[in-house]
Amino acid sequence: MAHHNLLLLLLISLAAAVSAHNITDILAADPNYSQFNNYLSETKLADEINSRQTITVLVLNNAAFSAVADHHPLSVVKNLLSLHVVLDYFDNKKLHDISNGTTLSTTLYQTTGNAQGNVGSVNITDLKGGKVGFGSAAPGSKLDSTYTKSVKQIPYNISVIEISAPIIAPGLLTAPPPSADVNITALLEKAGCKTFASLVASNGLIKTFQSTSDKGLTIFAPNDEAFKARGVPDLSKLSNADVVSLLQYHASPKYLPVGSLKTSKDPISTFASNGAGKFDLTVSVNGDSVTLHTGVDTSRIADTVLDSTPLTIYSVDSVLLPSELFAKSPSPAPAPEPVRAPSPSPADAPSPLSEAPSPFPASPPAPAGETPAGAPADAPSAAAEKSSPGKSAGGHVTGSAVLTVAVTAFSGFVISGVFMS
Numbered sequence: 017m018a019h020h021n022l023l024l025l026l027l028i029s030l031a032a033a034v035s036a037h038n039i040t041d042i043l044a045a046d047p048n049y050s051q052f053n054n055y056l057s058e059t060k061l062a063d064e065i066n067s068r069q070t071i072t073v074l075v076l077n078n079a080a081f082s083a084v085a086d087h088h089p090l091s092v093v094k095n096l097l098s099l100h101v102v103l104d105y106f107d108n109k110k111l112h113d114i115s116n117g118t119t120l121s122t123t124l125y126q127t128t129g130n131a132q133g134n135v136g137s138v139n140i141t142d143l144k145g146g147k148v149g150f151g152s153a154a155p156g157s158k159l160d161s162t163y164t165k166s167v168k169q170i171p172y173n174i175s176v177i178e179i180s181a182p183i184i185a186p187g188l189l190t191a192p193p194p195s196a197d198v199n200i201t202a203l204l205e206k207a208g209c210k211t212f213a214s215l216v217a218s219n220g221l222i223k224t225f226q227s228t229s230d231k232g233l234t235i236f237a238p239n240d241e242a243f244k245a246r247g248v249p250d251l252s253k254l255s256n257a258d259v260v261s262l263l264q265y266h267a268s269p270k271y272l273p274v275g276s277l278k279t280s281k282d283p284i285s286t287f288a289s290n291g292a293g294k295f296d297l298t299v300s301v302n303g304d305s306v307t308l309h310t311g312v313d314t315s316r317i318a319d320t321v322l323d324s325t326p327l328t329i330y331s332v333d334s335v336l337l338p339s340e341l342f343a344k345s346p347s348p349a350p351a352p353e354p355v356r357a358p359s360p361s362p363a364d365a366p367s368p369l370s371e372a373p374s375p376f377p378a379s380p381p382a383p384a385g386e387t388p389a390g391a392p393a394d395a396p397s398a399a400a401e402k403s404s405p406g407k408s409a410g411g412h413v414t415g416s417a418v419l420t421v422a423v424t425a426f427s428g429f430v431i432s433g434v435f436m437s
């Protein structure tokens with residue numbers, strides 16, 4: 017009985033950790049799709065596609081794709097590609113079997129918040145003579161594109177079909193302002209992250225952010241409530257260098273839209289990282305909920321404030337406390353978040369803030385003993401930990417480690433199930 021519950025949890029963690037398909041691999045089989053494929057990787061849409069199920073990718077060959085893509089910036093190409101990822105499963109049979117001969121289907125573009133009305137959907141219509149036409153769902157659009165051939169089907173997870181020409185929706189090719197022109201401070205303030213915005217401004221970090229925003233930048237901005245929460249250290253008691261490290265820990269010099277966070281296998285390095293495994297973050301996923309783990313605390317991603325290639329800004333529920341600054345040596349209560357196995361014990365680590373006169377803060381208000389209430393992503397990984405014979409190896413984990421533990425335990429159940437029945 018207990019086995020059943022555990023099995024269920026294991027399956028949930030498996031589903032979270034495994035992506036059943038790899039669009040990059042699928043498209044790599046045909047060089048005619050190399051440009052479409054390269055751009056899926058560059059815009060990180062490949063991660064988004066791999067993290068979803070029941071999806072259809074309308075692929076274009078190089079000639080059809082480059083006719084549009086070559087003339088537009090990456091942010092526009094990303095919107096174009098997003099409109100070619102349909103959030104439903106259409107194979108050859110279903111395409112020719114559409115009830116009433118016409119349907120509208122939502123695409124990834126609709127989920128970006130850039131699409132008004134029907135602009136993020138495509139119209140799929142059975143045309144005379146067995147042809148299937150594709151066009152924007154926006155009123156008055158033409159069905160300029162037709163079904164060419166089926167490329168790959170993994171029912172009912174992913175279908176890849178080739179269409180003859182790009183689907184263009186009204187406004188799709190209008191470039192958003194370049195991310196270098198985005199006023200990050202103003203966006204943060206508007207998103208309810210005023211405290212973070214002012215700290216980042218007063219410590220000069222905003223200059224780093226603005227200058228990397230067109231090269232790849234992801235900001236995890238704690239909202240104003242997060243700074244008032246119990247367990248958040250009194251910043252006025254930290255050295256300037258520690259405050260800067262703490263703030264730097266809230267951003268990564270990489271473009272990480274949500275699909276990439278969900279599929280990331282490796283820890284995420286931050287602006288505070290100063291060596292392998294230092295000041296990095298790990299990610300866990302539970303359905304649509306994404307949680308960041310520091311080794312000391314966890315924080316849910318609350319909202320996407322901006323996703324404009326190559327800049328992403330998220331608001332997060334809690335201040336991220338790096339273990340390099342805030343881990344307490346032997347904690348009386350069992351630590352809810354074991355430190356990742358490969359990183360050395362933070363107490364042994366040389367202070368990354370060597371220029372700071374003060375060593376580690378002597379005693380920051382105890383965040384380590386606190387269990388973050390209701391962090392949903394913890395459930396499956398906690399179950400996986402329990403099921404492993406020695407807790408030591410699992411610890412807090414990257415996806416593949418969870419997977420290994422889960423798969424091992426899972427096959428154990430299958431075997432014992434065989435013997436029991």
Ligand SMILES: *[C@@H]1O[C@H](CO)[C@@H](O)[C@H](O)[C@H]1NC(C)=O
Pocket residue numbers: 031034035036069170171172173
């Ligand atoms: C479809 O996806 C699910 C969940 O990721 C997976 O368990 C299943 O094996 C996939 N189906 C195929 C045919 O790959």
Ligand SMILES: *[C@@H]1O[C@H](CO)[C@@H](O)[C@H](O)[C@H]1NC(C)=O
Pocket residue numbers: 035038039040041066279
């Ligand atoms: C998908 O396949 C590509 C190319 O084989 C590989 O580089 C990438 O890591 C794979 N992605 C995932 C999520 O496994």
Ligand SMILES: *[C@@H]1O[C@H](CO)[C@@H](O)[C@H](O)[C@H]1NC(C)=O
Pocket residue numbers: 045046047048
């Ligand atoms: C690539 O496209 C050309 C022209 O449409 C076609 O003849 C060829 O078979 C395609 N290559 C593959 C590997 O399908």
Ligand SMILES: *[C@@H]1O[C@H](CO)[C@@H](O)[C@H](O)[C@H]1NC(C)=O
Pocket residue numbers: 115116
């Ligand atoms: C098909 O068309 C009929 C008549 O126009 C309509 O009543 C029905 O709702 C349509 N079915 C679907 C699935 O759109």
Ligand SMILES: *[C@@H]1O[C@H](CO)[C@@H](O)[C@H](O)[C@H]1NC(C)=O
Pocket residue numbers: 118119120139140141156157158159
């Ligand atoms: C799809 O487009 C065609 C041609 O413009 C139109 O006749 C049809 O009503 C559209 N389908 C839907 C479901 O709106």
Ligand SMILES: *[C@@H]1O[C@H](CO)[C@@H](O)[C@H](O)[C@H]1NC(C)=O
Pocket residue numbers: 199200201202205
């Ligand atoms: C950005 O916005 C902030 C707050 O709204 C404002 O004080 C600042 O002057 C703006 N910066 C630029 C360069 O426009």
